[in-house]
Amino acid sequence: MDNTKKSRFIIGIAGGSGSGKTTLAAKLVHQCEKIGITGQLFSLDNYYQPLDHLTFEERKTYNFDHPDAIDASLAAKQLNELIAGKTIQQPVYDFKQHTREKECLPCKPTQLIVVEGLYALHFPKLANQCDFKIFVSTGMVTAVLRRVQRDISERGRDIEGIKHQILATVLPMYETYVKPTQKNAHFSINWEGEEIPGKATEGLVRMMRDHFR
Incomplete structure (x- = not known):
């Protein structure tokens, strides 16, 4: 491993919608920062394709669960x-307007970078940069309930729109594209209930501490 890469550690976390991957990623970054390791969440949700060329009604029916939806x-x-130590101008996605915001968010390099998203392990150009890859799964009922709660509280969605999207794209795309990427993971976590799997998080934090020692 070259010195540039050794100064960073990249973890990829994939899984279906509502599996808990974002919560796990954020918890991992937080726990690492508590022991002096700088970290950031590199969410693929920020990299949905810009849809300015479509009307708002057309954007509402766009398949955001297909791999092509990600830039x-x-x-x-x-x-x-x-990874090379450069600051980036990261796009910010507006989930209420279904397109990118005009302003970007400056992000500085950190020791730990957690790449998180449905397709974190799908694209070789991303997955091959990850030093450790995790796939998070959960039961369908739990995943759907988490998805509904998130879309209503954070993205201003209505229940009928959420229901249609889950049946039309979320579940079919998971089976076709997301679930098969589990084979690319070094480690799989099945997360049911409210609590973040403690042993898994503790093990990952120990891995980071040993790497940067």
Whole structure:
């Protein structure tokens, strides 16, 4: 491993919608920062394709659960820039308007970078940069309930729209594209209930401490 790469550690966390991958990723970054390891969440949710060329009604029916909805080339380019020690201008996605915001968010390189999203382990240009890969799964009922709660509270969605999206794209795309990426993971976590799997988080924090010792 070269010195540039050794100064960072990249973890990829994939899984279905509502599996708990974002919560796990955020918890891991937080726990590492408590022991002096700088970290950041590199969410693929920020890299949805810009849809300014579509009307708002057309955007509402866009399949956000297909791999093509992600601008993987930009995500990979900016991940590589962070690994190289460069500050990036990360896009910010507006989930109420279904397109990118005009302003970007400056992100500085950190020791730990957690790449998180449905397709974190799908695109080779992203997955191949990850030193450790995790797949998070959960039961369908739990996942759907988490998805509904998030979309209503954080994204201003209505229940009928959420229901349609889950049946039309979320579940079919999970089976076709997301679930098969579990084979690319070094470690799989099945997360049921409210509590973050403690042993898994503790093990990952120990891995980071040993790496940066």
